[in-house]
Amino acid sequence: MQQSEQGPVWQIIPKDFVQSKVKFEATVTKLGKKQHQRHLVITDKHILLFKENGKFAHKLLPLDFSTRFEIFRDAPTLKANVQTKKSTPNTPHTNRPDVVKPEDIQTLGDILHIRLSVESSEKYWDFTSDQETLKTFRKLFGQKINQMGFHHMFKVFKKIGKGNFASVYLAERVEDGQQMAIKAFSKNAVYAEENGKEGLINEITIMRELDHPNIMKLYEVYETQNSLYMGLELLQGGQLYDIIKKKVILTNKQIQSIMKGLLDGLAHMHSKNIMHRDLKLENILFKEQNDINSVVIADFGLATFVNLPVYLYCRCGTPGFVAPEVINITDMSTTYDSVCDIYSLGLVFHILLTGKPGFPGRSYNTIVQQNKDAKVNFKSPVFDVVPPQAFELLKQMLEPSPKKRITAKQAMEFEFIYLCEGNQQNVSSEDDGNIGEVDDKPGLNARIQKINDQGATFDMLRINQLTNSPLKSPVMQATNKMKEVQNKDQQMIMRTPVITGRTVGCEDSPNTTNQFVSPSVQFKKLQQNQQQAPTGNVLLKYTQKPQQQQPKDNEDEKKEQSNVAKSVKAALSKHI
Template structure:
């Protein structure tokens, strides 16, 4: 098993940990499913829920959880000889989950359900198969902490940008591993057309890989250098897209803290306003203690960050609005407002926050744009516009109207679909109504599951009692404390040996694949395999001599090591 740097050398005594039942009420966009697990030569069902950051195991009396952030995921091939797969008459699709030295294998026979959970696991867990899944072509960028490569995903030939971090290098940096985890956590919460998308995270022996959208247009500032000043209409659309991305972050209580021209990329070469916000290395949640409190790039950082003193109230999301205002000022005038001969002088001017709004080039910009930028660059955060207020500024009036028209049309379409859905019945039974679909939920790189099919797997919990009590009631109606044990076809007064059955199933699979016809099918009681199992201890690995029926070697019923 790969030793993950995100475990920080810690081990856990058990995969699941008890948690307060009320924790479920704080979760949104839960998906639910039953899975098969194998334990001590016994197969049973468990009921699992997945939220944005946590995997929950629900039983009638208890709620347990495991963290998704540092969990590793592997996909178990349906043809593998896993203990649970060998003892099932159905094709089973499985996942192997692990963190801090503990692992869990879960299986389902529902292929559609498997693909849905697979797409969510890809987004929310860490994968270990980077070199098998991707073909890297060349390095396309290099920063202080990471290198960026172009790569092709083998299963669909799609192009992605790979941000590669050296594990040894990051381990040597102060809070290096913690900052990587923080960046993963922040990016997984973001889903906006003007924010770069994190599709997968991979860990290998030496590296951490972020699988990101391939942005074809390059840096915005480089494009401006090549084409000259941007037209007024282009500037308006660019500013709207930038502030829209900030509003999305701020609505999720996230702040970027490192907005600068280098972190604004263009989606394509077709226009100069479809920008994508990138690099979330200094981003943080306003609901958590930040790793770094005073950070940013000199000349673009908000003055309240530079003036922050430990113990005082933390600054708010308006710090990003200030940095965005600096970028717009630069695009209008061609100059940064806080120039200096060195970093110290730049930081001094940055802190004083004296912006020259009488600059001749700035005065050539549309009056409403001048007013917006000045409102974004007010030194006191209490007087500065928020990202939400910026989008309501008269400068964006026409763009906002068009956006609202599109939103209204979208909502009408949804309403029409809802009315249609409510009217459809199967026989005398009305189609079950599910909770509203989250249209901001992310999709995996290779998922082909439609939004409607994903919605069918979403939680069916209704408003009212606590979520745990509703799930608990649902399980108790199924006459189960952990759903139900799988019914075993037991012989009268005789317990079946699952190891023997597994060996027999393995033999039958092999015979079927090779279309062998040996007369009567062997049974657990009268075949060579049954005799050999009775001869050997069931915990030992069994190798069939060449003189007996030729079947492939089968592993013991203990959980296989990956």
């Protein structure tokens, strides 16, 4: 039964509604028992519905996690020699020969119509238009809301990662051949985790706001009744952590390139009033093998909007990489600024320049205390070989006071970044194109040459320094094997929500879609195994209720966390 406009799919426009900038608008045909012409307008935050020839919006749909869309297409064109047979209605779905496999499709059929629906209702709103208009709606919807369906839209080649709650697959979108890393997980597993759904909505909302070559891209999110699938950018170059762990000696130019890319990504992020809050070696990745210029920032599990009244996670991050204004928080309602990311990146920069962590403690407690004190030893002999321009930038980034610390945009203006090799060609071409501006940059070529000479000296001396004193970074061990601390003053939220829980690479599986297992099926198998599991199994909390009464302080803490989650959810609704 088709849904009327007066039903729960569309919402009444509030009196204080302020329309944001229009991204696209078109007149469409609403499908149902009676077809009507309606005008749809897409803004950054809403879909607005106008009656035919109407001057004012009639209803709206928020572009948030609760709104979904589904594409209905004509029959696809199949590859040569692919045969299908008709089946009876009673034939099980998995055995039906008329169900086309994604790998047998040559091209998808035309879009017949698009369906809009909401999480809280089984009703829907269908509309159609010409192909170009429908394709534009499909593209814009994909950037903002979840698309229903998954299996018939992707060719899944092999599993490339796995974790406790998610599996990652190399897949190709049938529609356009775009390869992605598909992160698949069960809704039941995520929603059973404390603040799981709130964390999921927060992270997807944030990633949808970001579009930059130095930030891991979220293409689209797909949804079925029991599972969610994140279509992520395929990153095949590994982690910066792996490079440091292997004691690869990076040159001055390579360090410049890495820092320029990361600062560029942070500047974009901060311009959107978003802070990452977990910058460290493991969350800095590369798109391609052996391509330093392809650096990206990844893992937004602890990211948040700066201007929320309360954060879902307040004191968070990885000790050894946390800004002092964050790690020293005692009042969990405290808010802070995005320059906290600059301090974290400064500690990464410290390792790149010296091969050693800024806080070289040999235990978790020591690193936490050093991080709280925020006293980096800038008089250490390890800085003797560091170029002066890099040393000055490092000190400005590791300024303990957030009010005195430089921003990402200001860091980009330092000579160490601005005059790196990638920018020198742009500066040169600009000067050649306008003779009148040559005198505006006196001694520019000399300064570039000086930085290059200092970089060459840095490379030679650092090779000798690191060769004679192999890298032994206690902070590496600390970030991999952090011990639980009983002292609440030193506890940090380090683990991201299950949606981005760490996955590890796995051996290549055969190139066959038979390797793909629905995450909801995996979760059911996990539940079955847990029924026979020993009492000490930590995963039992997802399938069994606690048999003993929890202490009152734990109950109060959970209530407080629940209230925080509700507050964050309400605040997020203002962003989307």
